[in-house]
Amino acid sequence: MNDAPLIVHLIYRLDFGGLESLLVERINRMPASAYRHAIVCLTDSNPAFARKITRAGVAIHALHKQPGQSPGTHVALWRLLRELRPAVLHSYNLSAVEYGPAALLASVPVRINGAHGRDHDDPHGTNRKHNALRRLMVPFYDCCYANSAAMEQWNRDVIRVPPYKSRMLANGIDAERFHPGLPDETVRPDGWPFDPAHFVIGTVGRVQAVKDHATLLAAFALLRERRPELPLRLAIVGDGPLLESMRAKAASLGLQDAVWLPGARTDIAQVLRNLHVFAMSSIAEGTPGSALEAMASGLPVVGTRVGGIPEVVDDGVTGLLVPPSDPGAMAAAFERYAGSPELAARHGAAGRERVLHKYSMTAMVAAYQGMYDSLCERKIKTRGAVTSCAE
Incomplete structure (x- = not known):
């Protein structure tokens, strides 16, 4: 039985997208002996995309949140976290940032929020209501990282994330899977409608x-x-x-x-x-x-x-x-x-x-694991635990 600490990844929906693809890559590549993983979707998931997860034992939970305010979703998440007893809650973007208090009430030791981009209706991060929510949530998180230097600076300047809670974690790419085609390569994707001369x-x-x-x-x-x-x-x-x-x-x-x-x-x-x-x-x-x-x-x-x-x-x-x-x-x-x-x-x-x-994939996975390790170690010492940050 794997007794490694559990990380719960909280996202809006598990579907085809850049954030979701890199989340799956990290889960698949992180050593199984280091952490276990579960994904909680505020809404639901796409089964076709979920099949990209190759790591055994990764449970996917859907809370079926409806549009707008949904107090019941906070309660449902609290109950699920009490059941799962994770060491880490890792929420992603504005859509999941408001659930830090539920994680605190559920006694999750480490709470992380990642800024991976902004919504189309607020591309420059000037929405006062959204930013007020982000600021309100900062005390409930141990780390508020960003995946670009520009976003990290915005986190510090606008959201007022203190330096000790701030990090920049760059994305990584699988350069073995993504590589240039050979000069004489003739393999086309299924349904490819274009000619070689195009x-x-x-x-x-x-x-x-x-x-x-x-x-x-x-x-x-x-x-x-x-x-x-x-x-x-x-x-x-x-x-x-x-x-x-x-x-x-x-x-x-x-x-x-x-x-x-x-x-x-x-x-x-x-x-x-x-x-x-x-x-x-x-x-x-x-x-x-x-x-x-x-x-x-x-x-x-x-x-x-x-x-x-x-x-x-x-x-x-x-x-x-x-x-x-x-x-x-x-x-x-x-x-x-x-x-x-x-x-x-x-x-x-x-x-x-x-x-x-x-931007190697190895460096990205190591950076995220290093974040989990350092935060768990700090919370272990703070709480006087001796075996895992979930205690």
């Missing part, structure tokens, strides 16, 4: 407002008008609440034969190896895991100058940065790469080197 711009991520795919579509349409002689194509891979509206927008722009929106995929690494340029049109971001996967795959990145994107994409070296919500600037950046395959190859190669040196 120049394919692509993006991967949840199709939601914060990703601003509308600007990406507008930039692609503008580029096609400027350079009708180029065989340009666009792939927008991912599921989300705006998927159908993006399909409709592509059709309204007359791009239905040039834009592929297949929804969620499980073969992202292969998809990336068939792209020529990766795009990030977000209006807010933490450390963009999808951009790191693209860089590990040898792709140059055209990204917006927001959040953690400039920390990852070195402008003019591994990609090109443009202002957010600016289709013209984005189209111009795409045009530079479409007109110069040599530049795209050079920036793509530099991007992979950057990932190998700064």
